[in-house]
Amino acid sequence: MSGFRPGFELPPEDEATGTNEALNPGFELPGEEGRGERQLSAADLETGQISTLPPGEEPLGDDGEELRASFWSSPILWLLCLVVAVGGLQVYDLILSAFERGTVGGWCWCGGIGLALGLALMAIGREMRAVWRLRSTGRNRERAREITASGSGRDAIALCERMAAASTVVDQAALVAFRDQAKPHFSPEEVFSLYSRLVLSKVDERAKEIVLRRSRDSGIVVALSPVAWIDMAFFLARSLRMIREVAAAYGYRCGLWGRFALYRVIVRNLVYIGLADLATDMGADVLGAELLARLGASAGQGVAAGIYSTRLGYMAIKAVRPLPPAPGELSLASLRVRLVSDSVGILRRMAQGKGPTSRR
Amino acid sequence: MLDRLLNGITDTISDTLSDGVNRLLDRELRIGVTGLSRGGKTAFITSLVNTVLSFGTEGAQSRMGRFRGYTEAGIGYGGIVQNHNLTVPRFPYEACYDALTARPPRWPVPTESVSEIRLEVRCRDSRFYMPGRTRTLYLDLFDYPGEWLIDLVLLGRSYEEFSALVREEAQRLTEAVEGTAALMAQCRALDPLAPPDVRALHAVVESYVAWQRRCKEIGIAMVVPGRFVLPGELQGAPVIEFVPWLGDPPRDPPRGSLYQVMRQRYESFRTEVVERFYREVFSGLDRQVILIDCFKALRGGKESFRGVNDTFAALLGNFSYGDSNFLLRLFAPRIDKVIFAATKADLVTYDELPHLLELLRSMVTSAAREVRGGGSNCQFMTLSSISATTCHEITHQGRRAQVLRTANRADGSFYPGTMPSKWSVEAMDFFREHFLLRQGLPPLPVEEGGPVPSLGMDLMLSYLLEDKL
Structure with missing residues (x-):
């Protein structure tokens, strides 16, 4: 509480930082119309209108500069330009020679190449959009974190509206309920938890089902398969498929690049964020695995594989979910508990039903 | 006759039972x-x-x-x-x-x-x-009333401890609350060893309550016993006809002396009013x-x-x-x-x-x-x-600002000012000087x-x- 500002002052732009170092005195306005005044309500917020953070400001401003610099000096770019230029010349040459042979043939060549080019451009556009969407999800989450730290409920509502507008899987009825119930005097956490509860919970449920199903499959195959490298190949294929499906559940259809971008995020999560999760969950993991090892070594292996697959799925959810999951909403522990109970049940049924199958 | 009595008894029993069940469940x-x-x-x-x-x-x-x-x-x-x-x-x-x-x-x-x-x-x-x-x-x-809640601090205090508590408080507030010195003087003038003079005691109790009210006006809630200010059904009962001893406590006050009488009343106030509230509510x-x-x-x-x-x-x-x-x-x-x-x-x-x-x-x-x-x-x-009030957003001198409005549109809107986020003496000073507190809206x-x-x-x-x- 250092400086009290004397006299008459308006709140400065960066007022809503929550630190409240500078206190502002009150002021009065005479009762007149026409100042563009309107009552605060959630419904009339424009999408993208965030008062604490001006839209032009990027949270990763410095990184952006650096990236641009390296972009122009990159040799790959120049090589790519060269290839494109050579390719263009070749195409031009091809069309020219086709026209020399006959007009109809020339036009056919033109059309064919145009079509191919159009398709290629469309594919590239799709890929770019996928990558861009993943990035914007990341940016939104960054912004959500900032708003939670130092923003207002209105900012949070505006951000939720923007996320909903960008998403393809949002249930409109749920969104209407959210607009109805979110009020501008709520704290940002309250708005985000309301959004999670009303709008995202159905998608979460679907993603959870996918993760559990795929992890269970992986776990069971690993438990039953006799050869190690088949396990590994199968595990990889299933995991990749799970990640794709989880992303699709959140409305994120990834192309090739998008997929790689997603894998990169997930791997990063596994390494960085995963460590924190690991630290809290390791005890439970080890205990669970040991307990299950009594079912048989292979079953224990299977369950361990399932647990790792669950963790991967959880990371995928963390990477594509518009808001980071709150502690109580979606936890690795709850996923694991369900996975273990499900797969143990299945393994047991299999062991009882056809004994020789679970020979290993 | 017997029917009615029986019905009454069964009603009572069923009420008690459903009550207990409600509690249990x-x-x-x-x-x-x-x-x-x-x-x-x-x-x-x-x-x-x-x-x-x-x-x-x-x-x-x-x-x-x-x-x-x-x-x-x-x-x-x-x-x-x-x-x-x-x-x-x-x-x-x-x-x-x-x-x-x-x-x-x-x-x-x-x-x-x-x-x-x-x-x-x-x-x-x-x-x-x-x-x-x-x-x-x-x-x-x-x-x-919140006063009753505060009175619970008396549960574990004897008359001497209670008197010391108030004495300390009064000494601190001598300058802030007018009439504190007069009250102290009035209390000191009482003879602790003499038998109680009803009129004089009543006068002191009245000025004590008046002092309590003044304390509350400047926002001090901790003036025990709060029951004095809001006596409810105890109005005029002897159990609240006592004051804390603001002078030096006397040695060996005889039976029936003013000091002893007040101590006795305090004790029954503590057990029959404060403790009962605690137990029953x-x-x-x-x-x-x-x-x-x-x-x-x-x-x-x-x-x-x-x-x-x-x-x-x-x-x-x-x-x-x-x-x-x-x-x-x-x-x-x-x-x-x-x-x-x-x-x-x-x-x-x-x-x-x-x-x-x-x-x-x-x-x-x-x-x-x-x-x-x-x-x-x-x-x-x-x-x-x-x-x-309702909260509105306006553009004021080129910036977006939130202002408040009352139901009466002719009043215009106002921005009350920043709320201090820390409980400190500086925050109080700022608040008193700059905050636009609209009362009686x-x-x-x-x-x-x-x-x-x-x-x-x-x-x-x-x-x-x-x-x-």
């Missing part, structure tokens, strides 16, 4: 509501009852954004039922609501002493052995709502700063379990949650609400540092039970049968009921 929640320095109890209960009555009606869900149990437990109905204890006055909800729907709207008249109102909330039964059934939860709102409460008018506390100035701290320290002492006091251990309160609500949140703009909440938190925690560890059962929130008009405009009732209900649904 955790279907009853006794909520104490109290306010410090006119925290706005009446407005709060009116608004809470109004919200509960609106359960299940159209539009109720849109006001229950933060009360997730509302949809998850499928609350479909809320109503008022007959009070448990028929000797306690019922909270005059209808009169309060009518005052709000009148044209022009008026503030409900504050209730001075104790009142009670029993509400029922029906929701879906989620217990596994009773699927598809509805379940009724009863809420008893018990409204009592306080220890039976499940949750406690404490409404605090932070604006009034900030306006009090430097002198009341320590007073507020002391008050919270004393208050929290009542709710802590680890107390070594024999009495407190004997009737350990059942209260598992204490909700501190900063009322009149409609006097600041929405962007200042987080600061108001921070202020409340710092008021309570700076007063009693030791509760921070064990205070997990404390909840803090901002609340406007009945709003008098009329409430926003309520349509007949419509909801009372409020902020934060959903959060309050979620703190009160969430875990019981």
